[in-house]
Amino acid sequence: KQEVTQIPAALSVPEGENLVLNCSFTxxxxxxxxxxxxxxxxxxxxxLLIQSSQREQTSGRLNASLDKSSGRSTLYIAASQPGDSAxxxxxxxxxxxxxxxTFGTGTQLKVEL
Amino acid sequence: DTEVTQTPKHLVMGMTNKKSLKxxxxxxxxxxxxxxxxxxxxxxxxxxxSYEKLSINESVxxxxxxxxxxxxxxxxxxxxxxxxxxxxxxxxxxxxxxGTNEKLFFGSGTQxxxx
Numbered sequence: 001k002q003e004v005t006q007i008p009a010a011l012s013v014p015e016g017e018n019l020v021l022n023c024s025f026t027x028x029x030x031x032x033x034x035x036x037x038x039x040x041x042x043x044x045x046x047x048l049l050i051q052s053s054q055r056e057q058t059s060g061r062l063n064a065s066l067d068k069s070s071g072r073s074t075l076y077i078a079a080s081q082p083g084d085s086a087x088x089x090x091x092x093x094x095x096x097x098x099x100x101x102t103f104g105t106g107t108q109l110k111v112e113l
Numbered sequence: 114d115t116e117v118t119q120t121p122k123h124l125v126m127g128m129t130n131k132k133s134l135k136x137x138x139x140x141x142x143x144x145x146x147x148x149x150x151x152x153x154x155x156x157x158x159x160x161x162x163s164y165e166k167l168s169i170n171e172s173v174x175x176x177x178x179x180x181x182x183x184x185x186x187x188x189x190x191x192x193x194x195x196x197x198x199x200x201x202x203x204x205x206x207x208x209x210x211x212g213t214n215e216k217l218f219f220g221s222g223t224q225x226x227x228x
Contacts, residue, residue: 103155
């Protein structure tokens, strides 16, 4: 059974700092890995999707990397802003399960002025 | 239009009530999903519809009954719920389940409280 873990569980940083969020998964036979953002009491917004053949994806100040062999992904946020405060979740599809996703435990990020 | 719209945003119901959650998307997506999320936990998959047919039921109790009237709409009918069913219910859609590299688009959810 795929297990997805994210560390740290919570993170508080001052504005402007560069930061890294970590995601680990136990079954490396994944098709892709997605990073989502969730604001309190709201739905999820897809940030980046990395296909298994890729090593990284970039969108604005966000950069996500994927190392399948080691079962790890990182989300790098450059020049963090208070508006980045949210919970960040990574998710991987269950092997043979199409878009049936297993979500990580999440990292709650707070960027302070 | 890249939105998934869920109504209502908030719902309070008693254990004997019958209510329905609604989800709508106009992106032409052919896969739609219901997820349940308890506070400070990751979302958990409940149901998947692919081309208007139920393809996955994650052993959800029968007091939750999904319905997909057409390719744009997804309902979740609720009956005789328990207080532990209180959670954020999220609807999502994707272009198609056949592909393995599909982004999911989520609605903003319905916050359900069962008294």
